[in-house]
Amino acid sequence: MSSSGGIQIPSRLPLLLTHEGVLLPGSTTRFSVDSARNMQLVKSRLLKGTSLKSTMIGVIPNTKDPEHDSDELPSLHSIGTAGLAVQVVGSNWPKPHYTLLITGLCRFRVSHLLRERPFPVAMVEQLDRLEQYTEGGQLDGELGELSQRFYQAAVQLVGMLDMSVPVVAKLRRLLDSLPRETLPDVLASMIRTSNLEKLQVLDAVDLEERFKKTLPMLTRQIEGLKLLQKTRKLRPDDDKRVLAMRKGGVFPGRQFSLEEDAEDEDGDDMAMLERKVKEAGMPEPALRVCLKELKRLKKMPQSMPEYALTRNYLELMVELPWSKSTTDCLDIRAARVLLDNDHYALEKLKRRVLEYLAVRQLKSALKGPILCFVGPPGVGKTSVGRSIARTLGREFHRIALGGVCDQSDIRGHRRTYVGSMPGRIINGLKMVGVNNPVFLLDEVDKLGKSLQGDPAAALLEVLDPEQNHSFTDHYLNVAFDLSQVLFIATANTTATIPPALLDRMEVLQVPGYTQEEKVEIAHRHLIPHQLEQHGLTPQQLQIPQDTTQEIISKYTREAGVRSLERKIGAICRAVAVKVAEGHKLSRTDSSSEPGAGNNSEQEGKAEDSDMTAPPEMPIVIDQVALKDILGPQIFEMEVRNRLTLPGVAIGLAWTPLGGEIMFVEASRMEGEGQLTLTGQLGDVMKESAHLAITWLRSNAKTYQLTNIAGCADPLEGNDIHLHFPAGAVTKDGPSAGVTIVTCLASLFSGRLVRSDVAMTGEITLRGLVLPVGGIKDKVLAAHRAGLKRIILPKRNEKDLEEIPSHIRAELDFVTASTLDEVLNAAFDGGFPAATVTHSQIASKL
Numbered sequence: 001m002s003s004s005g006g007i008q009i010p011s012r013l014p015l016l017l018t019h020e021g022v023l024l025p026g027s028t029t030r031f032s033v034d035s036a037r038n039m040q041l042v043k044s045r046l047l048k049g050t051s052l053k054s055t056m057i058g059v060i061p062n063t064k065d066p067e068h069d070s071d072e073l074p075s076l077h078s079i080g081t082a083g084l085a086v087q088v089v090g091s092n093w094p095k096p097h098y099t100l101l102i103t104g105l106c107r108f109r110v111s112h113l114l115r116e117r118p119f120p121v122a123m124v125e126q127l128d129r130l131e132q133y134t135e136g137g138q139l140d141g142e143l144g145e146l147s148q149r150f151y152q153a154a155v156q157l158v159g160m161l162d163m164s165v166p167v168v169a170k171l172r173r174l175l176d177s178l179p180r181e182t183l184p185d186v187l188a189s190m191i192r193t194s195n196l197e198k199l200q201v202l203d204a205v206d207l208e209e210r211f212k213k214t215l216p217m218l219t220r221q222i223e224g225l226k227l228l229q230k231t232r233k234l235r236p237d238d239d240k241r242v243l244a245m246r247k248g249g250v251f252p253g254r255q256f257s258l259e260e261d262a263e264d265e266d267g268d269d270m271a272m273l274e275r276k277v278k279e280a281g282m283p284e285p286a287l288r289v290c291l292k293e294l295k296r297l298k299k300m301p302q303s304m305p306e307y308a309l310t311r312n313y314l315e316l317m318v319e320l321p322w323s324k325s326t327t328d329c330l331d332i333r334a335a336r337v338l339l340d341n342d343h344y345a346l347e348k349l350k351r352r353v354l355e356y357l358a359v360r361q362l363k364s365a366l367k368g369p370i371l372c373f374v375g376p377p378g379v380g381k382t383s384v385g386r387s388i389a390r391t392l393g394r395e396f397h398r399i400a401l402g403g404v405c406d407q408s409d410i411r412g413h414r415r416t417y418v419g420s421m422p423g424r425i426i427n428g429l430k431m432v433g434v435n436n437p438v439f440l441l442d443e444v445d446k447l448g449k450s451l452q453g454d455p456a457a458a459l460l461e462v463l464d465p466e467q468n469h470s471f472t473d474h475y476l477n478v479a480f481d482l483s484q485v486l487f488i489a490t491a492n493t494t495a496t497i498p499p500a501l502l503d504r505m506e507v508l509q510v511p512g513y514t515q516e517e518k519v520e521i522a523h524r525h526l527i528p529h530q531l532e533q534h535g536l537t538p539q540q541l542q543i544p545q546d547t548t549q550e551i552i553s554k555y556t557r558e559a560g561v562r563s564l565e566r567k568i569g570a571i572c573r574a575v576a577v578k579v580a581e582g583h584k585l586s587r588t589d590s591s592s593e594p595g596a597g598n599n600s601e602q603e604g605k606a607e608d609s610d611m612t613a614p615p616e617m618p619i620v621i622d623q624v625a626l627k628d629i630l631g632p633q634i635f636e637m638e639v640r641n642r643l644t645l646p647g648v649a650i651g652l653a654w655t656p657l658g659g660e661i662m663f664v665e666a667s668r669m670e671g672e673g674q675l676t677l678t679g680q681l682g683d684v685m686k687e688s689a690h691l692a693i694t695w696l697r698s699n700a701k702t703y704q705l706t707n708i709a710g711c712a713d714p715l716e717g718n719d720i721h722l723h724f725p726a727g728a729v730t731k732d733g734p735s736a737g738v739t740i741v742t743c744l745a746s747l748f749s750g751r752l753v754r755s756d757v758a759m760t761g762e763i764t765l766r767g768l769v770l771p772v773g774g775i776k777d778k779v780l781a782a783h784r785a786g787l788k789r790i791i792l793p794k795r796n797e798k799d800l801e802e803i804p805s806h807i808r809a810e811l812d813f814v815t816a817s818t819l820d821e822v823l824n825a826a827f828d829g830g831f832p833a834a835t836v837t838h839s840q841i842a843s844k845l
């Protein structure tokens with residue numbers, strides 16, 4: 001600091017409240033800030049401002065215990081140090097924080113606070129007048145004598161310190177040229193002092209008092225060093241002195257006593273870190289790396305950015321559960337009960353999970369398959385995973401892989417990068433704190449790919465039981481044994497899972513629920529859960545089975561139960577309002593019809609009433625109440641209105657969201673025999689359309705198909721347009737083949753397709769019908785839509801066993817191996833009909 005500057009600090013200063021130490025004028029100190037107040041200050045002041053003034057802040061020691069620091073501004077220490085932020089480094093690890101390097105300029109006194117939020121700003125009065133410092137260092141009278149004694153002690157101290165430490169060398173060079181007035185602050189911040197002592201130096205506004213306060217500290221340090229030198233003769237340990245100076249100088253926040261340093265290493269956090277490293281139970285290679293890093297860390301000045309990186313690395317290494325694990329408490333009978341209690345239906349899945357667990361019980365070191373639950377959203381895949389962890393008594397951690405497109409998300413970044421972090425697997429292990437948790441890899445089918453590498457490839461190593469005992473995260477750079485971790489994956493479809501990854505997993509299909517299953521799930525799980533979430537009891541709200549049926553068919557269209565749960569949640573919220581109002585309503589009002597809407601005059605009266613009893617009658621959600629709460633029904637059986645013209649047929653499609661019914665529409669007009677396809681079709685589907693047209697043209701005579709003019713080639717002089725609503729959703733796959741043929745046959749013959757029939761199947765050019773997938777979901781969708789007859793490929797007959805018998809009984813299945821059989825089943829009276837009276841055949845539904 002020079003005397004020529006004549007620095008004037010602004011009269012308004014933003015304040016940084018720090019627990020970490022005391023900044024004294026003339027010293028440069030590193031502060032780590034993470035409180036909301038301080039982060040705001042850094043963001044909106046230091047990072048935004050461009051002028052020198054904007055980097056000037058007031059640093060006030062926060063004497064309040066950091067554990068009890070709250071949002072409220074604590075009572076401020078009245079004296080602080082104005083400082084310049086010379087460096088700001090941000091990091092998100094282990095939590096968001098900034099590290100500031102601040103050079104102290106001069107003391108100030110807080111006159112009054114101008115504002116408290118988002119960070120405090122105060123009117124301040126500058127206390128040290130920098131421009132008044134004496135050139136060359138002469139002071140008069142008693143003060144002069146005191147300063148001389150101080151100077152000599154400082155020279156003696158600097159002489160005893162290790163010159164290889166840069167701060168010491170710099171201080172020795174500057175000692176003569178520094179104004180004497182600044183020496184107490186500069187030295188107090190370098191020597192070993194407690195925060196309390198530094199606070200006293202800060203508070204000593206009067207120069208003489210400051211000299212008097214600091215001189216004993218200086219002599220104490222000199223005595224201490226003398227003592228150390230003596231002991232060093234007995235136990236040569238050169239690093240000590242370097243370390244002593246470094247810590248005292250750069251981290252004023254730390255309190256070190258000389259005795260502690262000479263004998264007892266326990267308080268020393270470097271020694272503590274070393275002890276933790278040794279106690280972490282790491283395998284030999286990891287331990288060697290840690291000890292090497294530790295050695296480097298000891299030699300590194302704390303001001304080096306690499307210091308923090310290395311330290312973070314070591315802290316992560318000691319936190320990882322190298323040898324910590326939970327003991328499995330597996331009892332198959334209890335597991336069965338628990339799985340049954342948590343989940344209704346899902347029989348096949350639960351059976352396979354129990355087999356898996358049973359084998360684990362018999363052979364604990366099982367390198368078993370990795371289970372992958374595949375099914376539509378909301379069918380309970382994630383929650384079954386959670387139940388498995390519970391049955392095993394293991395920790396559970398979910399890793400969401402949806403949208404992950406960078407392999408370092410899985411494997412971490414190399415430590416050479418700024419802001420490098422370990423990957424999600426290692427992070428998960430650190431969070432659960434044991435090395436045998438259940439990891440649920442959610443949505444493996446939604447992994448992305450990008451220039452930063454393929455995360456699926458990184459997962460290959462994780463999921464391969466032969467390799468994962470030596471999984472190497474880039475950040476750790478040493479192997480971690482993942483073989484004890486139980487991985488379970490979930491996905492909506494296997495189509496987008498990379499084949500190599502799929503190969504490592506055993507796929508368990510979780511199909512959608514039937515209407516009846518949904519009703520049961522709602523009553524056993526969803527309603528009790530939602531009631532609890534909304535603070536309601538069954539005595540306050542009752543949802544009868546009929547209402548649940550209505551919600552399922554009129555307000556949701558899904559394979560799982562997630563939107564059903566949301567609708568029940570909406571009902572609970574509406575009822576919660578009524579119940580809460582009921583606290584104020586008069587008793588006569590409590591019997592008012594639920595859902596009929598309480599009239600407002602009564603509510604007005606109720607304001608004055610002090611009757612606090614809630615309504616005693618439960619609110620029963622009937623149809624009227626349901627309509628009041630959820631509004632008019634969202635989904636209708638639209639089938640009826642749409643099959644009133646020839647050229648429309650209903651197909652069955654399978655999507656990752658479950659089965660769905662799908663309309664196919666066709667129309668024709670005069671033209672040149674062109675085929676137009678719309679509705680976002682994939683290549684396979686387009687090919688099916690061409691196949692269908694060709695087959696129909698070649699069989700036009702047999703089936704009496706004609707163009708508009710009645711000519712035997714349906715395409716002659718006609719253009720055909722085929723459309724697949726909903727137009728915004730991409731569709732692909734061969735299973736619409738039979739539907740397209742039926743739809744076109746209807747168009748070319750002018751006959752209506754039966755309105756209660758849906759179909760699925762791939763076609764060949766020769767008119768054969770080939771099997772397709774997703775039969776259970778498709779049949780459930782047709783059943784949901786109220787259709788009665790389902791035409792499927794003959795070779796899919798075996799899949800019908802999966803369908804619950806009561807649903808099978810309600811449907812009429814026609815299995816077909818040729819298109820001829822399909823057409824005969826799709827039209828009333830067969831195809832072609834013996835006697836055709838086209839327009840009189842009405843839609844049947």
Ligand SMILES: Nc1ncnc2c1ncn2[C@@H]1O[C@H](COP(=O)(O)OP(=O)(O)OP(=O)(O)O)[C@@H](O)[C@H]1O
Nearest residue numbers: 342343344376377378379380381382383521525561
């Ligand atoms: N068979 C069931 N019994 C009881 N509750 C169920 C059942 N199936 C689903 N649920 C409930 O449905 C909700 C959604 O389930 P979950 O989150 O596990 O779905 P998911 O299949 O993992 O969906 P996504 O693929 O979108 O992740 C949960 O609250 C779960 O408890």
